[in-house]
Amino acid sequence: MAAAGKGNVLVSRLIHRAHAEAGWYLYAPACALVEADRTRPGTAEHLAALPGVTVLDLDLPAALAVARQASWAAAHCQHTAQPTAGRPEGAIIPTTDPERWRGQPVRVLDLT
Numbered sequence: 001m002a003a004a005g006k007g008n009v010l011v012s013r014l015i016h017r018a019h020a021e022a023g024w025y026l027y028a029p030a031c032a033l034v035e036a037d038r039t040r041p042g043t044a045e046h047l048a049a050l051p052g053v054t055v056l057d058l059d060l061p062a063a064l065a066v067a068r069q070a071s072w073a074a075a076h077c078q079h080t081a082q083p084t085a086g087r088p089e090g091a092i093i094p095t096t097d098p099e100r101w102r103g104q105p106v107r108v109l110d111l112t
Contacts, residue, residue: 001036018052
């Protein structure tokens, strides 16, 4: 999310694709939005206003996942990436820090 605020071209393409193409979705876990906004004020409001971005609330299952980890943002992202009835294959985490996710049960898209 911070990469979007810094003008990362790959993030811009993802955002455009989620808005313009059926079947493409970008999920913004609320806890990750908070962390991105703390790093770069205004990021959360900007991303939440984009038509291709779906903000995911901190519901009870997500809150329980967050409670088990030190970083709320990372925990909410990892929870969001897990398979669900609506996303049987799970979601992919786009990141500029793929090493942060090494050994975690998630798929990543390296934006560097």
